[in-house]
Amino acid sequence: MSGKKNLLHLSKPKAVRIPTxxxxxxxxxxxxxxxxxxxLTDGRIIYNNEGMESKEFNVKDGQIIQHLKLHEILTGVITGRDSQVVRNRCNELKFDFHYHGVKRKGEKFEDILMEFGLNADEVAFIGDDIIDLPVLTQCGLAATPADGHYKVKEHVDLVLQAKGGEGALRELADLVLESQGFYELIIERQLRNE
Incomplete structure (x- = not known):
């Protein structure tokens, strides 16, 4: 305990109980x-007058990647578009893999399982649209952001509270780390500035 006394909580979220x-x-x-x-984004694409694409990413999603890596949880992307902006973000965050321009995500998912020696039930996937259904229906823990397509919501284990681009990856990563008993270790390391 830090010894600090909490004098006022303007909005303190209640502890969330993870369903068994x-x-x-x-x-x-x-x-x-x-x-x-x-x-990872809200789904919007912004083009400037020169035709350059830009997107907004939530730093909360990026922040958790180092903790996942520390606990040997792989991270990766399967995206239907091929965008240099996305490639740059994937490289910056040092994802273990990222595949762009993928139209048959279910097949790519099976390739990833083989490449990394994973079973489907050892993989969580977050998708927001019907192109993601082949992976969502095969993986061990399927999630969609709060604003995911209504048909996708019918096929997932978990509808996240966060919308796309507002920390959806962070929410699922926190849940996984908490369920695996790593979160207290993460907090302790942060308090020790490690």
Whole structure:
């Protein structure tokens, strides 16, 4: 304990209890894979007058990657678009893998399982649209952002509270790390400035 006294909480969220079924699935996770547009971003694409593309990413999603890596949880992207902006972000965050311009995500998912020696139940996936259904219906823990397509919501284990681009990856990563008993270690390391 830091010894500081909390004098005022303007908005303190209540502790969220993870449902047993979700926690059991999360305990098995060795990789978190996700789409980009509509998951890491809000799905919008901005073009300037010269035709240059830009996107906004949430730093909360990027912040958790180092903790996943420290606990040997792989991270990767399967995205339907091929964008240099996305490639730059993937390289910056040092994802274990990222595949761009993928139209048959289910097949790519099977390739990833073979390449990394994973079972489907050891992978969590976040997708927001119907192109993601082949992976969402095969993986061990399927999630969609709060603003995911309504048909996708019918096929997932978990509808996240965060919308796409607002920390959806962070929310699922926190759940996985908490379920696997790593979160207190993460907090202790941060308090020691490690």
């Amino acid at each position: 079924e979700i926690a059991e699935k999360a305990k098995k996770i060795k990789a978190i894979i996700f789409d980009v547009d509509g998951v």
